[in-house]
Amino acid sequence: MSGLSALSLVYIALCYGAAAVFITGLVVKFYGYAATPAPLKIPTTPAPTTVPGVIARLAGEALFFTSLFKGNKWTWAGGYLFHATLALALLRHLRYFLVPVPDIVAMAGPPGVWAGALMTLAVVYLYMRRMTVDRTRSISLFADYFALALIGLIGLTGLIMKFAIRTDVTAVKGFIMGIVTFHPVNIPPDILFLVHLPWRWF
Amino acid sequence: MAKKIETDELTGEIVTPNIEPGATAHYKPNLAAQEHNESLGFPGSKIEGWEEKAIGRMGELLSKYRSLKVYMDTCVRCGSCADKCHYFLGTGDPNNMPVARQELMRKVYRRYFTPGGKLLPGLSGAEDMTGKMLDEWFSYFHQCSQCRRCSVYCPFGIDTAEVSMAARDIMNSVGVGQKYCNEVLGKVLDVGNNLGMEKPALANTLEFLEEDVEEESGVAVRYPLDEVGAEVLLIAPSADFFSSPHIEGFTGYGKVFHEAGVSWTVSSYASEFANFGMFVGNFETMRKVAQRIVDAARELKVKRIIVGECGHAWRVGYSFWNTLTGPFDFLDPKHRTPTHICEFTLDLIKRGVIRLDKSANDDLNVTFHDSCNVARGSRMGDKPGGQFDIPRELIRSVCNNFVEMDQDTIREFTYCCGGGGGLLTDELMELRVKGAMPRAQALHEVMERNGVNTMAMICAICKAQFTKVLPSYGIGMDVVASVHQLVSNAIILGGNRGV
Numbered sequence: 122m123s124g125l126s127a128l129s130l131v132y133i134a135l136c137y138g139a140a141a142v143f144i145t146g147l148v149v150k151f152y153g154y155a156a157t158p159a160p161l162k163i164p165t166t167p168a169p170t171t172v173p174g175v176i177a178r179l180a181g182e183a184l185f186f187t188s189l190f191k192g193n194k195w196t197w198a199g200g201y202l203f204h205a206t207l208a209l210a211l212l213r214h215l216r217y218f219l220v221p222v223p224d225i226v227a228m229a230g231p232p233g234v235w236a237g238a239l240m241t242l243a244v245v246y247l248y249m250r251r252m253t254v255d256r257t258r259s260i261s262l263f264a265d266y267f268a269l270a271l272i273g274l275i276g277l278t279g280l281i282m283k284f285a286i287r288t289d290v291t292a293v294k295g296f297i298m299g300i301v302t303f304h305p306v307n308i309p310p311d312i313l314f315l316v317h318l319p320w321r322w323f
Numbered sequence: 324m325a326k327k328i329e330t331d332e333l334t335g336e337i338v339t340p341n342i343e344p345g346a347t348a349h350y351k352p353n354l355a356a357q358e359h360n361e362s363l364g365f366p367g368s369k370i371e372g373w374e375e376k377a378i379g380r381m382g383e384l385l386s387k388y389r390s391l392k393v394y395m396d397t398c399v400r401c402g403s404c405a406d407k408c409h410y411f412l413g414t415g416d417p418n419n420m421p422v423a424r425q426e427l428m429r430k431v432y433r434r435y436f437t438p439g440g441k442l443l444p445g446l447s448g449a450e451d452m453t454g455k456m457l458d459e460w461f462s463y464f465h466q467c468s469q470c471r472r473c474s475v476y477c478p479f480g481i482d483t484a485e486v487s488m489a490a491r492d493i494m495n496s497v498g499v500g501q502k503y504c505n506e507v508l509g510k511v512l513d514v515g516n517n518l519g520m521e522k523p524a525l526a527n528t529l530e531f532l533e534e535d536v537e538e539e540s541g542v543a544v545r546y547p548l549d550e551v552g553a554e555v556l557l558i559a560p561s562a563d564f565f566s567s568p569h570i571e572g573f574t575g576y577g578k579v580f581h582e583a584g585v586s587w588t589v590s591s592y593a594s595e596f597a598n599f600g601m602f603v604g605n606f607e608t609m610r611k612v613a614q615r616i617v618d619a620a621r622e623l624k625v626k627r628i629i630v631g632e633c634g635h636a637w638r639v640g641y642s643f644w645n646t647l648t649g650p651f652d653f654l655d656p657k658h659r660t661p662t663h664i665c666e667f668t669l670d671l672i673k674r675g676v677i678r679l680d681k682s683a684n685d686d687l688n689v690t691f692h693d694s695c696n697v698a699r700g701s702r703m704g705d706k707p708g709g710q711f712d713i714p715r716e717l718i719r720s721v722c723n724n725f726v727e728m729d730q731d732t733i734r735e736f737t738y739c740c741g742g743g744g745g746l747l748t749d750e751l752m753e754l755r756v757k758g759a760m761p762r763a764q765a766l767h768e769v770m771e772r773n774g775v776n777t778m779a780m781i782c783a784i785c786k787a788q789f790t791k792v793l794p795s796y797g798i799g800m801d802v803v804a805s806v807h808q809l810v811s812n813a814i815i816l817g818g819n820r821g822v
């Protein structure tokens with residue numbers, strides 16, 4: 122591990138730390154839910170009576186946010202735009218994690234960039250909405266704003282790196298591959314990247 | 324009532340109010356007396372060290388109900404549910420937004436059950452269980468009728484009703500019970516019905532009803548009590564025995580059995596379908612109330628159980644009975660247990676067993692109010708949505724004039740009457756009146772536009788609530804009708820062709 126700068130050591134530690142917290146958290150939560158009984162039948166009806174029906178209902182919720190659509194069209198529109206563009210942007214980012222880069226990830230390249238831009242706009246919209254509608258303002262917690270602000274910042278720095286002050290993409294990929302393969306190398310000391318990276322920590 | 328309750332003007336529109344913090348913080352039900360708490364096995368009054376005990380009970384519930392755990396964790400405060408609660412729409416109090424109601428428990432959950440809340444309570448929105456918090460719980464968890472409307476719009480399906488039930492159970496476990504529910508539960512477990520009506524009184528009522536029907540129709544329709552060996556045990560909400568328009572519906576059940584030629588009986592031991600055990604969120608209490616019905620069915624050696632028009636009880640019967648007191652293998656497996664009286668009657672009509680004169684209802688222009696627990700907590704028949712379609716089909720087969728209210732206020736989107744969930748008590752009258760606003764608006768619209776003069780329903784609480792609160796909106800209580808009242812009007816007695 123010789124030759125790693127202090128800055129790199131901090132970032133490397135945070136990367137692994139965040140991944141560990143994330144995975145442990147998920148496992149603990151899932152195990153917790155799975156281990157807790159559900160004695161009474163409480164689905165909100167009208168509920169499907171068949172297994173394919175249940176799968177369709179769940180898929181509708183997971184992929185299209187059907188209940189949110191019924192509840193509030195504006196929040197749905199903002200939220201859907203945000204999640205869809207985030208998914209696309211993340212797909213594009215797999216290029217930094219995989220060698221060789223799979224076709225689908227390569228294809229997500231150009232639209233992924235625009236998705237990043239739309240995502241950032243969606244975050245701004247959601248933030249404004251949370252703040253201006255009296256009902257959501259009264260229930261929002263620090264954490265709700267913080268998460269949005271953080272994602273917005275990530276989007277913004279990402280866009281700047283793409284369109285304005287370009288970062289050394291090869292060095293970035295080198296660093297990330299180092300993390301992924303457990304052979305960490307020095308982090309490129311680009312302030313934008315240093316701000317952009319922390320998404321995993323939360 | 325001394326003071327006139329301010330109500331929104333009826334325009335037919337349901338308008339989302341601006342928030343008005345603390346608007347209904349002073350609405351509270353009465354505290355249960357010692358004897359009522361103790362009769363249910365809860366401490367008589369608020370116990371020493373209640374804070375710790377309450378957190379302990381919360382932990383127990385979190386480990387017993389996956390739903391509660393998931394609901395505590397997953398809310399993202401998107402606000403989709405915020406303007407869906409009739410109590411928020413009627414009062415503007417932000418704590419009546421479902422998400423805020425849940426937050427009252429979630430704050431405490433975070434403080435004692437999450438790492439973030441333990442370490443950084445300020446940043447994570449965590450709060451201690453204090454006397455002030457308990458006050459808010461007692462107030463706002465009794466401003467939820469557990470109608471589940473909010474859950475329909477939540478992207479995670481979070482059901483505030485479950486949270487309210489858990490909160491009430493926690494409060495009961497430390498001796499802070501609600502008078503109305505606990506008193507009623509005491510009566511049903513002691514005497515067999517929520518009214519505390521003893522067997523002789525019940526027998527009198529049924530006899531009187533027999534005389535009444537015979538006088539009016541010339542046909543001797545029977546309303547039997549405790550008859551061993553009858554084919555059907557009929558379990559009705561006890562309000563059906565004397566309130567109006569409940570009893571008109573009950574009259575209808577008897578006529579249906581008469582025309583079908585099916586022997587039936589009411590039980591004096593289990594003369595109550597309602598099960599307030601659900602409202603107080605206590606599994607064991609709910610089971611005990613349901614157990615009386617099973618015991619009565621065995622005792623009377625019936626072949627099937629048919630239940631009357633009651634909303635929350637239908638949810639308990641349809642969704643929970645099997646878990647609570649099943650299996651029902653001592654009954655005839657040909658029939659579903661329980662069978663709803665609407666399913667039973669509609670089937671007879673479809674098979675031509677009952678003869679009808681629809682024109683008997685021609686002076687009525689009918690709409691149907693979906694009761695919340697039937698709509699969102701149960702089903703009827705074999706198909707999803709049967710709980711909406713079966714009562715409607717039944718109404719249409721006995722009435723010529725039927726009109727639907729606004730789409731957003733019926734079927735799965737229906738608004739609670741404002742009196743469900745154990746809130747049907749006088750000290751909460753202001754809340755009940757304001758909570759009925761959305762339904763009153765939708766009803767007003769069809770009254771103006773289509774000349775509707777009758778709102779039929781299949782829930783004893785809805786019927787009691789609407790007859791009481793609609794007059795505050797200038798709507799007469801005579802619009803409220805039982806579905807089987809319409810059946811009763813139209814049925815031609817004396818055919819008696821048998822099943």
Ligand code: SF4
Pocket residue numbers: 397398399400401402403404405421422476477478479480481
């Ligand atoms: S709709 Fe669901 S996630 Fe959104 S605020 Fe309400 S309870 Fe929370």
Ligand code: SF4
Pocket residue numbers: 407408409410419420421424466467468469470471472473474483484739
């Ligand atoms: S369950 Fe019904 S009464 Fe309770 S918060 Fe939800 S919408 Fe309001």
